[in-house]
Amino acid sequence: MNWTKRYPGWTMFGSMVGLLFFLWGVAIPLSAAPDPIGPAAQQFAEGTRITVWLTVISGSAGVVLGVIAGMGKLSKFLPLRWLCDFYVWLIRGTPLLLQILFVWLALPSILPEGVVLSDFACAAIALALNVGAYNTECVRAGILAVPHGQIEAARALGLTPLQGFVDVVLPQSLRVALPALANNLASLVKDSSLAYVISVVELTMVGYRVQAESYQPVPVFLTIGVIYLILTTAFTTLTAALETRLEVGQKR
Amino acid sequence: MSDPNNQKQIIVARNVDKRFGSFYALRGVSATFFEGQVTAIVGPSGSGKSTFLRTLNRLETHDGGEIIVDGIELNDDIQHLDAIRREVGMVFQSFNLFSHLTILRNITLAPMRVRKMRRDEAEAKALALLDRVGLKNQAHKYPVQLSGGQQQRVAIARALAMDPKVLLFDEPTSALDPEMVNEVLTVMRELAHTGITMLVVTHEMGFAREVADRVIFFDEGTILEDTTPHAFFTNPDHERAQAFLSQVRHGF
Numbered sequence: 001m002n003w004t005k006r007y008p009g010w011t012m013f014g015s016m017v018g019l020l021f022f023l024w025g026v027a028i029p030l031s032a033a034p035d036p037i038g039p040a041a042q043q044f045a046e047g048t049r050i051t052v053w054l055t056v057i058s059g060s061a062g063v064v065l066g067v068i069a070g071m072g073k074l075s076k077f078l079p080l081r082w083l084c085d086f087y088v089w090l091i092r093g094t095p096l097l098l099q100i101l102f103v104w105l106a107l108p109s110i111l112p113e114g115v116v117l118s119d120f121a122c123a124a125i126a127l128a129l130n131v132g133a134y135n136t137e138c139v140r141a142g143i144l145a146v147p148h149g150q151i152e153a154a155r156a157l158g159l160t161p162l163q164g165f166v167d168v169v170l171p172q173s174l175r176v177a178l179p180a181l182a183n184n185l186a187s188l189v190k191d192s193s194l195a196y197v198i199s200v201v202e203l204t205m206v207g208y209r210v211q212a213e214s215y216q217p218v219p220v221f222l223t224i225g226v227i228y229l230i231l232t233t234a235f236t237t238l239t240a241a242l243e244t245r246l247e248v249g250q251k252r
Numbered sequence: 253m254s255d256p257n258n259q260k261q262i263i264v265a266r267n268v269d270k271r272f273g274s275f276y277a278l279r280g281v282s283a284t285f286f287e288g289q290v291t292a293i294v295g296p297s298g299s300g301k302s303t304f305l306r307t308l309n310r311l312e313t314h315d316g317g318e319i320i321v322d323g324i325e326l327n328d329d330i331q332h333l334d335a336i337r338r339e340v341g342m343v344f345q346s347f348n349l350f351s352h353l354t355i356l357r358n359i360t361l362a363p364m365r366v367r368k369m370r371r372d373e374a375e376a377k378a379l380a381l382l383d384r385v386g387l388k389n390q391a392h393k394y395p396v397q398l399s400g401g402q403q404q405r406v407a408i409a410r411a412l413a414m415d416p417k418v419l420l421f422d423e424p425t426s427a428l429d430p431e432m433v434n435e436v437l438t439v440m441r442e443l444a445h446t447g448i449t450m451l452v453v454t455h456e457m458g459f460a461r462e463v464a465d466r467v468i469f470f471d472e473g474t475i476l477e478d479t480t481p482h483a484f485f486t487n488p489d490h491e492r493a494q495a496f497l498s499q500v501r502h503g504f
C-alpha cells in the first residue's frame with residue numbers, strides 16, 4: 001500500500017471514482033455471468049447501492065455524533081458528561097440487532113403521530129447511533145492526545161476557546177482518531193447487513209432472496225462476499241489516503 | 253533601569269497571590285512594568301517565575317491581589333481577558349507551534365481569527381515577519397521540518413503578528429541545543445531595541461546582563477531583588493541571590 005502514501009490525493013480520487021463506477025457498473029459484468037447470478041444482476045446492483053448509501057449516510061452521521069458526544073464526555077458541565085457516558089454505555093452494552101429492531105418497532109410508537117419512518121431510515125438511524133457510540137471513544141481519546149501546550153498557545157494568541165477548539169484541537173484530534181474511525185467505518189459496511197431483518201433490501205437480503213429462488217446458495221453467497229470485499233477495500237483505501245493527507249506535519 | 257517618571261505603566265501587579273492547593277507558588281508579588289522596558293526574571297527552579305508570567309495573561313488565574321494590563325483589570329470578565337490577550341503575546345519554552353499547520357498558517361491564524369484581517373494582508377505581514385527572523389523561505393514547511401531554533405523564531409514571529417504591546421518569554425532558549433541558542437537571542441536582542449515591552453524568564457545571564465534594563469530575582473514565590481542588571485550582577489543585596497549567582501557561574 002506504499003502508493004497510497006506517496007499519492008494520497010490520487011488514491012483518494014481513484015477510490016472514489018472506483019467506488020462510484022463499481023456502484024453503477026456492477027450490473028454489467030454480473031449480467032454476463034452464468035445462471036443464478038446473471039439474471040439477478042440488477043438486483044445485485046440495487047442491493048450494493050443500498051448498502052453503500054446506508055454506510056455513507058450512517059457513517060457520516062456517526063462521525064458527527066462521535067465528535068459531539070466525544071466533546072460532551074470532556075465537558076465541564078456534569079449532566080452533559082453523564083448523558084454522553086450513558087449513551088455510550090447503553091449502545092455498547094446492547095446488541096446492534098436489538099437496536100435496529102428497537103428503532104424499527106418501538107420508536108414509531110414513541111414518536112408523535114404522523115411521523116413515518118421508512119425501513120431504510122430506521123436502519124440508518126440505528127446504525128448511526130451505534131457507530132456514533134464507538135466513534136465517541138475514538139474522538140475523546142483524540143482530543144485528550146492533543147498536547148496542552150497547543151491549547152495554551154491558542155489562548156495566549158487571543159483565540160476564544162471555541163476558535164481554539166475548531167482551528168487547533170479538532171483537526172489535531174481527528175488526525176489521531178482517524179485510523180480508529182476508519183476501522184469503525186469498515187465495520188459499518190458489514191454491520192449494515194443486519195438491516196435485512198427489518199426488510200431493507202440491501203446486499204445480504206438480495207443474496208438471501210436470489211438463493212431462495214435459485215436453490216444455489218454457493219455461487220450467490222460467493223458473489224455477495226466478493227462485492228463486500230471490494231466495498232470494504234475501497235473504504236479502507238479511501239481512509240488510508242485521507243490519513244496520509246492529515247499526517248503531513250507529523251513526520252519529518 | 254528606565255526612568256519610571258516619564259514612562260507609561262503597562263503592567264501593574266499588586267500583592268498577587270497564587271496557590272496550588274495549599275502551596276503558595278506566589279505570595280504578595282508586586283511589580284510595575286513600564287512601556288519599552290526589558291525585564292529579565294531570574295531565580296532558582298520552582299521559585300514561581302513561570303507562574304508569575306502565566307498569571308499576566310491569565311493562563312493561570314491569581315487567587316489574590318490585582319493585575320492591571322494597559323489600564324484593564326485582569327479578572328473573570330471575558331471581554332477584559334480578550335482585550336488583554338490581544339495586547340500580550342507569549343513565547344513558550346517548548347515553542348508550541350501548531351503542528352498541523354504550515355509556518356505561514358501558524359502566523360496568520362490569530363490575525364485572521366482575532367483581528368479579522370484579510371488572508372492576503374495577513375500573509376503579507378507573516379512573510380515580512382518571517383523575513384525579520386530570517387526564515388522567509390521556510391513559510392510553507394511544517395513545524396517538525398524545522399530545527400528548534402527555527403521553530404522558536406517562528407513562535408516569536410507568530411506572537412509579533414498580533415502587534416502586542418508586551419511580549420512574555422518563558423525560558424525561550426532552555427529547550428534548545430546550545431548551538432541554536434544564539435540565533436534566538438539575536439532575534440530577541442533586536443526586538444528589545446524596537447520599544448516593545450519584554451518580560452523574559454531566562455537562565456541566560458549573559459543576555460540578562462547585556463540586554464535587560466531591569467532584573468527581578470524570584471525566590472520561593474516572592475520578589476527578593478528588583479534592580480538594574482549592573483547592581484544585581486555585581487552586588488546583590490540578598491544572600492539567596494548571591495548563592496544563586498555563584499551557582500549559575502559555576503554551572504558555566
Ligand SMILES: Nc1ncnc2c1ncn2[C@@H]1O[C@H](COP(=O)(O)OP(=O)(O)OP(=O)(O)O)[C@@H](O)[C@H]1O
Binds near residue numbers: 277296298299303304
Ligand atoms: N499546575 C501546577 N500544579 C501544582 N503545582 C504547580 C503547578 N505549576 C507550578 N506549580 C508549583 O509552583 C511552584 C512554582 O513553579 P514555577 O513553574 O512557576 O517555577 P519556575 O520558577 O518557573 O521554575 P523553573 O525554573 O523550573 O521553570 C513550583 O513549586 C511548582 O511545583
Ligand SMILES: [Mg+2]
Binds near residue numbers: 301302303422423
Ligand atoms: Mg518555569
